[in-house]
Amino acid sequence: MKKTISIHIAGRAFFIEEEAYENLQAYQQKLENWFRKRESGAEIIEDIEARMSELFAAQTPANGVITADKVREVIETMGQPEDFSEAEEEKAGDTEGARESTSSQLPLRIRKRFFRNIDDKVFGGVCSGLAAYLNMNTLLVRIIFVLLPFFSVGAVFPVYLVLWLVVPAARTTAQKLEMRGENVTVSNIERMIREQYEKVRAKF
């Protein structure tokens, strides 16, 4: 007895064995990783999915179940992304292809973003978010904001209000990591959650 799952592929409904589903998902993930950064990647993936859906429909009888063998067969027909894209890239020049493949192996570039830090706020968390963005001491940024009107930079009030309205708050763990300029990786998220847990525990 095997468990089956019902899925949709490009507008068609299918029943699929659990193991077959896992294989199919792995393949799809592979396509996704491969094409995500390439031009029109989403469109290519969509086209490939439509074709796979067609192949499944043609090869399974009505109300039939897609087996693991069928998935293997269809994946073989479509080929692995490295097989069909490699050849595509020789045209663009070898150096470019090589550069791209090394960069895709490296972890994602750290991208810092300006968020309001609502975990450490006086009003809206603008100052502490800005401090995290600029790698400055939060207290120093706050003092600067408070002192600016005395040096006839009264515009700082409306500026603060606009920033409060416009800058998103760092709510999710991923956003908090981005705010600090740390990589959004599973291990970093885990570390962050552990830190928060420790903080909450320390309060009681």
Place this chain on the structure above:
Amino acid sequence: MRKGVLEYCILSLLSKADAYASDIIAELKSVQMIVVEGTLYPLLTRLKNDELLSYRWEESSQGPPRKYYALTDKGSAFLQELDQSWSQLVVSVAKIQQKN
């Protein structure tokens, strides 16, 4: 090299009649031009981005609508150029082969 020829084949096929991806695949497979089907899709998308091809959605009697590809004016002009350079190439290669 093979890629360039493959592009040429696709454009030639589409100059005769508009087709959707699976028709093109069947044609190319029947003459052993492609091994894995996935090869075709990045190519079609690139040709489309280069405005050599255009596509439209067409309802199909079986299943979801299909993407039908057609040659654009730019595509036909490009194909004519390719036709010329192809015949030239064939002549040149034939000459070299005869010399040996």
